[in-house]
Amino acid sequence: MFNKLHINFTFNGNIYLTTLLAVFIISIFMAFNFAHADIYKYVDNEGVLHLTNMPSIPNAKYVLILREKRILFRSNIDINRFDQIITKMAEKYKIDSALIKAVIKAESNFNHHAISPVGAQGLMQLMPATASQLQVEDAFHPEKNIEGGVRYLKYLLNNYRGNLVLALAAYNAGERTVAKYNNSVPPYRETRNYVKNVLSYYNSFK
Numbered sequence: 001m002f003n004k005l006h007i008n009f010t011f012n013g014n015i016y017l018t019t020l021l022a023v024f025i026i027s028i029f030m031a032f033n034f035a036h037a038d039i040y041k042y043v044d045n046e047g048v049l050h051l052t053n054m055p056s057i058p059n060a061k062y063v064l065i066l067r068e069k070r071i072l073f074r075s076n077i078d079i080n081r082f083d084q085i086i087t088k089m090a091e092k093y094k095i096d097s098a099l100i101k102a103v104i105k106a107e108s109n110f111n112h113h114a115i116s117p118v119g120a121q122g123l124m125q126l127m128p129a130t131a132s133q134l135q136v137e138d139a140f141h142p143e144k145n146i147e148g149g150v151r152y153l154k155y156l157l158n159n160y161r162g163n164l165v166l167a168l169a170a171y172n173a174g175e176r177t178v179a180k181y182n183n184s185v186p187p188y189r190e191t192r193n194y195v196k197n198v199l200s201y202y203n204s205f206k
């Protein structure tokens with residue numbers, strides 16, 4: 001069961017008032033026991049500032065302002081919640097279910113409402129353009145998101161002839177970036193840590 005808190009405020013661009021507003025908002029989230037949640041904001045066309053722990057408007061440009069401190073296998077995270085869907089997609093696309101689960105762990109920590117600062121959405125963090133190419137209409141829908149992510153992962157594995165490290169690097173940084181560095185893992189800390197983490201989770205879930 002997910003707890004959702006959404007707050008709206010009129011935004012006038014005043015830095016001082018905005019700072020006071022931010023302090024007030026954080027205190028509200030903590031008072032309602034939302035201290036351990038990602039918090040996002042966006043300003044709509046009417047100048048209203050929205051803050052939420054669960055982004056739900058597809059076309060809104062959310063900005064992450066407070067990140068949850070996540071701990072591997074924290075007790076209140078049900079890591080088996082999506083096992084039935086994962087197993088179904090693993091059989092359909094001939095991919096190890098433990099690998100799918102590892103990618104989900106690294107991408108969203110099993111939060112199907114997750115959205116990144118750059119706009120990646122859902123369990124397997126599909127970018128809107130990628131989701132569109134994969135015909136995933138609702139990236140926040142667990143089964144649709146997982147199927148889209150698995151299809152893309154399968155494509156990458158085939159593209160790199162089964163080289164899991166390169167497939168994971170491309171999943172994180174993009175195929176063009178991998179190609180730019182002569183089909184090797186890009187020298188980016190984020191990408192290298194991502195590959196390392198997924199492989200570690202993969203071994204844990206096997």
